[in-house]
Amino acid sequence: MAAARALVLTLVITLAVVLQVALFPYVSLGGVVPNLALLVVVAAALVRGPEFAAVIGFLAGLAIDLAPPADHIAGRWALALVVVGYLAGRVRHDARTSALAAVVTVAASSFVGTSVFALSGMVLGDPTVPVGETLSVIPTAVLYDVLLTPFVLPLMMRLLRRLEPHQVAY
Amino acid sequence: MAMRDRHKRPSRGVLALLLLASFTIITLDARGGEDSPVEPVRSAAGEVFGPVEKVTATVVRPFQAVPELFTTTRALRGEVDRLEAENATLRGELATSEVDRARADELDGLLRSSADTGHALVPSRVIAHGPAQSFTRTVTIDAGTSSGVRPDMTVLNNDGLVGRVVRADRSTATVLLIIDRDSVVGGRLGSNMEVGFLRGRGGIEEQGRLDLDLVDGAVTPEAGDVLVTWGSEGGKPYVAGVPVGTVTSIFSSPRELSKRAVIEPFADFSALDLVGVVVPADTRGDRAVIRAGDPGTAGEER
Numbered sequence: 368m369a370a371a372r373a374l375v376l377t378l379v380i381t382l383a384v385v386l387q388v389a390l391f392p393y394v395s396l397g398g399v400v401p402n403l404a405l406l407v408v409v410a411a412a413l414v415r416g417p418e419f420a421a422v423i424g425f426l427a428g429l430a431i432d433l434a435p436p437a438d439h440i441a442g443r444w445a446l447a448l449v450v451v452g453y454l455a456g457r458v459r460h461d462a463r464t465s466a467l468a469a470v471v472t473v474a475a476s477s478f479v480g481t482s483v484f485a486l487s488g489m490v491l492g493d494p495t496v497p498v499g500e501t502l503s504v505i506p507t508a509v510l511y512d513v514l515l516t517p518f519v520l521p522l523m524m525r526l527l528r529r530l531e532p533h534q535v536a537y
Numbered sequence: 538m539a540m541r542d543r544h545k546r547p548s549r550g551v552l553a554l555l556l557l558a559s560f561t562i563i564t565l566d567a568r569g570g571e572d573s574p575v576e577p578v579r580s581a582a583g584e585v586f587g588p589v590e591k592v593t594a595t596v597v598r599p600f601q602a603v604p605e606l607f608t609t610t611r612a613l614r615g616e617v618d619r620l621e622a623e624n625a626t627l628r629g630e631l632a633t634s635e636v637d638r639a640r641a642d643e644l645d646g647l648l649r650s651s652a653d654t655g656h657a658l659v660p661s662r663v664i665a666h667g668p669a670q671s672f673t674r675t676v677t678i679d680a681g682t683s684s685g686v687r688p689d690m691t692v693l694n695n696d697g698l699v700g701r702v703v704r705a706d707r708s709t710a711t712v713l714l715i716i717d718r719d720s721v722v723g724g725r726l727g728s729n730m731e732v733g734f735l736r737g738r739g740g741i742e743e744q745g746r747l748d749l750d751l752v753d754g755a756v757t758p759e760a761g762d763v764l765v766t767w768g769s770e771g772g773k774p775y776v777a778g779v780p781v782g783t784v785t786s787i788f789s790s791p792r793e794l795s796k797r798a799v800i801e802p803f804a805d806f807s808a809l810d811l812v813g814v815v816v817p818a819d820t821r822g823d824r825a826v827i828r829a830g831d832p833g834t835a836g837e838e839r
Binding site: 508 | 548551552555556558559560561562563565566567575578579582583586587589590593594597664665666667668669670671672673675676677703704706709710711712713717718719739807
């Protein structure tokens with residue numbers, strides 16, 4: 368059963384990462400695509416809490432870092448999504464009850480995730496991106512993630528609840 | 538389970554461990570450069586994700602026609618008026634045939650550019666794009682080492698230079714676009730043969746413009762001047778004579794010794810589809826290589 372759960376989670380993360388690079392570029396806003404992996408991590412945080420979400424965030428981030436056509440220093444998205452998973456998990460008891468709180472959580476997570484990634488790039492100089500461009504990309508990323516939340520988040524949360532071991536969702 | 542308890546504070550151990558793991562990977566990859574220990578993992582991930590991306594790209598390709606349908610509507614207004622009485626099925630057929638025709642035109646263009654430049658090309662499709670959130674401009678193409686694609690090969694399409702291969706897996710390859718900030722291409726102005734360095738600006742809102750720093754500060758490029766590649770030693774990573782773009786404006790400041798020209802690339806980087814990878818003429822792979830004329834002479838620089 369544990370193996371089946373791991374398999375489903377692997378498939379979900381793979382699907383999110385692949386759709387992000389292969390499907391969404393056709394409907395991108397100035398090159399910015401919705402971060403599906405981040406939505407999966409937030410859903411994991413809201414259903415299962417910070418530890419589980421941080422692990423999922425690490426795995427999903429690593430998948431983004433390594434799947435082609437990624438060419439940045441590996442580990443940067445992993446770091447960003449670990450932070451996102453942990454922070455989103457800390458607020459889950461407020462966020463899992465109301466839709467508005469969930470949307471705010473996604474917006475905050477998207478802001479934190481994209482910012483951490485951009486900051487790590489600035490620290491490493493990989494590449495040196497002007498602050499102006501960073502500031503224009505982050506709001507678009509947040510907006511797009513929020514736009515996709517009603518379609519992805521409930522679905523992901525339902526799936527993750529069904530994968531929860533030995534416990535009825537409350 | 539402990540983590541189910543809503544009053545328990547989450548353990549910091551897991552977080553610390555994962556953060557440490559992330560920092561370790563970042564350090565290993567940043568320090569290692571070309572032969573970083575992450576590189577084998579990356580190519581293994583490429584072997585796994587590449588085919589999945591390929592399948593996904595094939596599945597979603599028909600939906601690519603949707604935005605194209607909207608853009609061509611204006612141009613085809615007359616035809617659309619005539620077809621207004623036709624049913625939705627017929628209109629859908631029209632849309633897909635339009636895409637096929639555009640694709641056939643692109644292939645024709647690729648054949649022509651092979652004949653023009655005298656290079657042998659491996660045709661391939663763009664199957665994935667790097668997101669702008671990652672601040673790098675890279676794409677995945679569906680040809681890899683099994684088709685003879687290797688790192689440091691020139692990638693072009695029927696409009697002009699696209700980029701170079703940075704990593705090749707068995708069935709896919711990653712291409713660094715010339716508009717990426719890390720990309721530097723040697724360029725030569727068509728009118729006076731002056732050389733310069735072309736840098737990507739990675740910009741999103743600037744329609745992917747490029748900056749050209751001329752080596753000779755006394756030379757003033759003119760707007761409308763065409764820029765071609767200068768060519769590297771042995772054609773790696775860039776072969777000579779591939780059209781890149783046109784000069785749109787020129788900047789000079791007393792602070793800088795050389796003049797800077799803004800180049801508008803010929804290739805449309807937001808709508809990349811069919812591209813060609815310049816390969817040696819004797820390449821044997823699992824897909825046909827477009828050769829110009831005699832295979833014995835093709836692939837060599839003119």
